[in-house]
Amino acid sequence: MFSLAAVAIVVAVLAPLVSVAGLGLLVLLNDRHPSERVAARVLGAGLAASLAASLAVLAGHMGLLGPRVAGEVEFANWLRIGDFVIPTVFLVDGISVTISLFAAILTALVARFSVTYLHKEPGFVRFFILLGVFATGTQLVALAGALELFFAGWEMIGISSAFFIGYFHERDEPVRSAVRAFATYRFSDAGLLIATVTTFELLGSARFSAFSGVAALPAAEATILALLFLLSAMGKSAQLPFSGWLPRAMEGPTPSSALFYGAVSIHAGLFLLLRVWPVLEVSWFARGVGIVVGVSTAFYAAAVVRVHTDAKGALAHATLAQVGLILAEICLGWTTLALTHLVCHAFLRLGQYLKAPNTIHDSHRLGHAHAPHVGVLERWSPHLAARLYAASLHRLRLDDRIDAAFSPVLVLARAIDRLDRRIRSVLTLDGPMS
Amino acid sequence: MTDIESAQSAPWETLAVCLLLLISPALISHRRPALWQLVALTLALVVTLFASDGVTAYVAVAFGACLHAITVFRSSRTGAVALILSAALAMGVAVATSQGSMLVAFLLSCLSIAIRAGVMPFHLGVASICDRLPVVQTQQLSSTIALVFVHLRFVDHHAEAIALAPMLVRYGAVATLAAALMTLVQRDLRGLYRGTTAMHGGMLLAAIGAASLDNFAAALLVAVAMGLALGGLGIMITSLEERVGTVRFEGPGGRAAALPKLATAFALFGGAGVGLPGTAGFVADDLLLHTLWMESPSSTVMVILSSALLAVATLIAFSRIFLGRTTPSLAPDLYPRERVIVVLLVSLLVLLGIAPGVLLGPADAFLSYPPLG
Numbered sequence: 001m002f003s004l005a006a007v008a009i010v011v012a013v014l015a016p017l018v019s020v021a022g023l024g025l026l027v028l029l030n031d032r033h034p035s036e037r038v039a040a041r042v043l044g045a046g047l048a049a050s051l052a053a054s055l056a057v058l059a060g061h062m063g064l065l066g067p068r069v070a071g072e073v074e075f076a077n078w079l080r081i082g083d084f085v086i087p088t089v090f091l092v093d094g095i096s097v098t099i100s101l102f103a104a105i106l107t108a109l110v111a112r113f114s115v116t117y118l119h120k121e122p123g124f125v126r127f128f129i130l131l132g133v134f135a136t137g138t139q140l141v142a143l144a145g146a147l148e149l150f151f152a153g154w155e156m157i158g159i160s161s162a163f164f165i166g167y168f169h170e171r172d173e174p175v176r177s178a179v180r181a182f183a184t185y186r187f188s189d190a191g192l193l194i195a196t197v198t199t200f201e202l203l204g205s206a207r208f209s210a211f212s213g214v215a216a217l218p219a220a221e222a223t224i225l226a227l228l229f230l231l232s233a234m235g236k237s238a239q240l241p242f243s244g245w246l247p248r249a250m251e252g253p254t255p256s257s258a259l260f261y262g263a264v265s266i267h268a269g270l271f272l273l274l275r276v277w278p279v280l281e282v283s284w285f286a287r288g289v290g291i292v293v294g295v296s297t298a299f300y301a302a303a304v305v306r307v308h309t310d311a312k313g314a315l316a317h318a319t320l321a322q323v324g325l326i327l328a329e330i331c332l333g334w335t336t337l338a339l340t341h342l343v344c345h346a347f348l349r350l351g352q353y354l355k356a357p358n359t360i361h362d363s364h365r366l367g368h369a370h371a372p373h374v375g376v377l378e379r380w381s382p383h384l385a386a387r388l389y390a391a392s393l394h395r396l397r398l399d400d401r402i403d404a405a406f407s408p409v410l411v412l413a414r415a416i417d418r419l420d421r422r423i424r425s426v427l428t429l430d431g432p433m434s
Numbered sequence: 435m436t437d438i439e440s441a442q443s444a445p446w447e448t449l450a451v452c453l454l455l456l457i458s459p460a461l462i463s464h465r466r467p468a469l470w471q472l473v474a475l476t477l478a479l480v481v482t483l484f485a486s487d488g489v490t491a492y493v494a495v496a497f498g499a500c501l502h503a504i505t506v507f508r509s510s511r512t513g514a515v516a517l518i519l520s521a522a523l524a525m526g527v528a529v530a531t532s533q534g535s536m537l538v539a540f541l542l543s544c545l546s547i548a549i550r551a552g553v554m555p556f557h558l559g560v561a562s563i564c565d566r567l568p569v570v571q572t573q574q575l576s577s578t579i580a581l582v583f584v585h586l587r588f589v590d591h592h593a594e595a596i597a598l599a600p601m602l603v604r605y606g607a608v609a610t611l612a613a614a615l616m617t618l619v620q621r622d623l624r625g626l627y628r629g630t631t632a633m634h635g636g637m638l639l640a641a642i643g644a645a646s647l648d649n650f651a652a653a654l655l656v657a658v659a660m661g662l663a664l665g666g667l668g669i670m671i672t673s674l675e676e677r678v679g680t681v682r683f684e685g686p687g688g689r690a691a692a693l694p695k696l697a698t699a700f701a702l703f704g705g706a707g708v709g710l711p712g713t714a715g716f717v718a719d720d721l722l723l724h725t726l727w728m729e730s731p732s733s734t735v736m737v738i739l740s741s742a743l744l745a746v747a748t749l750i751a752f753s754r755i756f757l758g759r760t761t762p763s764l765a766p767d768l769y770p771r772e773r774v775i776v777v778l779l780v781s782l783l784v785l786l787g788i789a790p791g792v793l794l795g796p797a798d799a800f801l802s803y804p805p806l807g
Contacts, residue, residue, distance in 0.1 A: 017712075024698075025777075027694075027695070027698070028695055028698065028699075028773055028776065028777060029773060029777070077791075078717075078790070079717060079721070079790050079791060079794065080791065080795075081649075081651050081652070081721075081794055081795075081798045082648065082798065082802075084721075084724060086717075086720065122691075137711075148720060151711075151720075152711035152712070152716065153711070155709075155710070155711045155716075156711050156712075159705070159710070162749065166753065166757060169690060169753075169756075169757035169758065170688065170691075170757075170758065170759055170760055171759075172758060172759075175753045175757045175758060178749075178753070179746070179749055179750055179753055182745070182746065182749050183746045183749075186742040186745050186746055187742060189742065190738045190739055190741075190742045193723065193738050194734070194735060194738055196720075197723050197724060197727050197734060198727075200724060200727075201724075201727055201728075409615070409618075410618070410619065412615060413615035413616060413618045413619045414619050416612050416615050416616050417615075417616045417619050417620070420554070420555075420616055423555065423558075424558055424561060424562075427512070427558055428512050428558070428562065429511040429512045429515060430509075430510055430511050430512050430562055430566070
């Protein structure tokens with residue numbers, strides 16, 4: 001028999017997914033799209049169940065529903081072939097219940113807000129389906145007890161994020177931005193996947209509990225593992241040099257921007273680092289890299305936010321600056337401070353993002369307040385201030401630099417394609433295609 | 435049910451997947467194969483999967499390949515020749531097996547799989563079929579899964595297979611990466627399908643290499659996931675092109691508004707092909723990476739990068755076909771019979787993604803021991 005906490009975990013994770021499956025079947029099998037009311041109610045029920053279940057998990061962890069639940073909660077194996085096992089295991093501890101509840105509350109709030117905000121938008125049903133995928137992904141990430149489950153949730157967040165960015169798909173720019181964000185995600189996901197397989201091979205299991213044995217690993221192996229996790233976190237949390245996708249991600253609707261890039265998704269990389277902290281702890285080199293990256297990102301974002309002229313873009317960089325600081329806090333070992341900072345920051349930003357359209361409206365109605373201000377840097381070195389201003393305006397040309405770094409891959413790809421076409425044209429027995 | 439009894443269900447489950455892939459295209463495409471061909475292909479599949487000896491199984495594989503060759507001959511002679519070549523190789527395996535030359539049998543069988551799965555550079559035939567008849571490629575995949583099944587059962591249990599495993603894994607990984615790179619720069623939908631097929635073919639070959647090290651079920655799952663995802667994609671490509679003609683990426687996209695269900699189905703099959711969580715592709719990729727790591731960590735990294743590249747290529751293709759300024763269209767969205775096929779294929783992908791043990795448990799017990807005698 002499963003305990004109440006175990007049932008609650010399953011409901012927290014699966015309730016939004018069941019709603020998505022129901023809505024998906026309605027869309028696929030019917031000639032007419034479900035109405036806004038049906039979509040909002042079906043998904044709303046799933047999110048409400050998930051939120052109630054998250055509360056139950058918290059209550060179970062606090063011992064309010066009987067014996068206190070803490071540690072791993074096991075279900076039947078996802079897969080077992082001989083000695084190889086992918087466990088269906090969840091982890092109940094202070095970090096997981098905090099993140100699970102915080103994600104469930106924010107997602108439910110955004111869903112409610114979106115019912116009004118997106119009323120009569122053509123993609124209303126699509127928005128709610130994607131929101132359900134995202135909710136399942138975040139609950140999986142929050143409660144997973146092994147890297148395989150964590151990775152499944154991580155991927156769901158990435159995929160829903162890309163589709164949210166491309167939500168207004170009739171315009172070219174959101175679509176291009178979605179592809180760029182997705183490419184960055186997939187690159188960092190590759191790091192996490194390599195880390196997952198490496199963890200399994202080095203520690204004999206990809207459970208988070210297996211990280212207790214990481215101290216016994218040779219320093220080089222532990223450092224490589226830590227760097228792989230750091231790489232994944234940097235991509236997901238838009239840390240330098242992967243920051244270019246974040247302002248582009250603002251092309252999505254405001255509620256999804258608030259949820260993803262103000263509150264939950266942008267912090268997912270930091271949560272990963274909190275989860276694999278034992279690996280980071282034994283690698284001073286990886287922690288040093290993390291501190292440098294975090295602080296650099298904070299400086300970069302703080303510089304860019306001062307020259308940004310649109311509200312959501314400015315908010316994105318303000319978020320990025322704080323995320324950089326939280327990364328540095330984690331790498332300095334201040335994990336409790338980092339978790340507190342993360343949760344408070346997420347709530348603050350969610351409110352700011354959701355208020356952004358009103359702020360813009362008020363600003364148009366009331367006019368802009370111009371307050372001429374000469375900063376310290378301008379007084380000290382006007383030339384340096386001007387250079388910094390220019391660099392901030394074009395965001396250090398991060399995207400151009402990444403494109404340039406990737407261009408040899410495209411050159412190689414075109415060469416392979418040319419060779420392939422040539423060989424096929426010589427050896428084919430067919431005439432030209434009709 | 436005992437292990438031995440449950441293991442006996444393995445060919446049945448594989449047969450169910452193969453039959454779905456064989457029959458689905460016939461239900462939706464205007465170019466339906468003759469009934470006698472479908473019946474003969476079904477019989478070939480049954481004999482292949484339930485044969486108790488390698489000779490019978492490979493003769494049935496050869497017969498099936500010849501039937502596919504007849505179907506594609508008019509449109510793709512290159513494809514037909516490749517399939518005949520594959521049939522000849524399968525007959526060679528049958529002869530080698532009967533004479534106990536397991537090294538020859540193993541090499542010929544791998545070559546036959548490489549041709550059928552479209553592993554670069556043996557992909558000329560499959561590339562031609564993908565270009566000209568994507569829907570037939572879906573049917574062809576059903577007997578490719580069966581070929582992988584008999585390979586794992588009859589010729590992959592020998593010392594020669596273990597000795598050649600490292601080479602196959604590395605070769606498969608390089609072929610995977612090359613195909614993934616090629617996919618990134620395609621300019622039309624069929625090019626994407628060709629490249630995706632070649633990429634999955636490379637993964638399958640690597641999985642077959644790793645299978646020799648007692649990872650038989652992993653290789654079968656890779657084959658099944660590949661079959662379902664690529665099969666579904668092939669059906670969607672055919673459905674789309676029957677409505678709007680040849681699709682080039684430079685042309686106008688914006689078809690999502692007119693064909694939302696087709697766009698959704700395309701995204702689901704494309705996602706399953708790159709390891710979308712909750713689908714068989716996710717578990718297959720994860721299992722494959724773990725098995726590859728035992729043999730070659732560098733090959734594992736290559737396969738992971740290939741998967742990432744293919745995912746980006748798939749999203750780019752999806753965005754250029756379906757997203758962008760809306761193109762007015764009178765073409766109907768998916769017909770009910772097409773939707774039923776999509777739901778069946780997606781359900782199978784999800785079932786194997788959430789409960790892979792349904793197939794893998796019996797298959798592992800069945801394939802891990804060579805048949806007596």
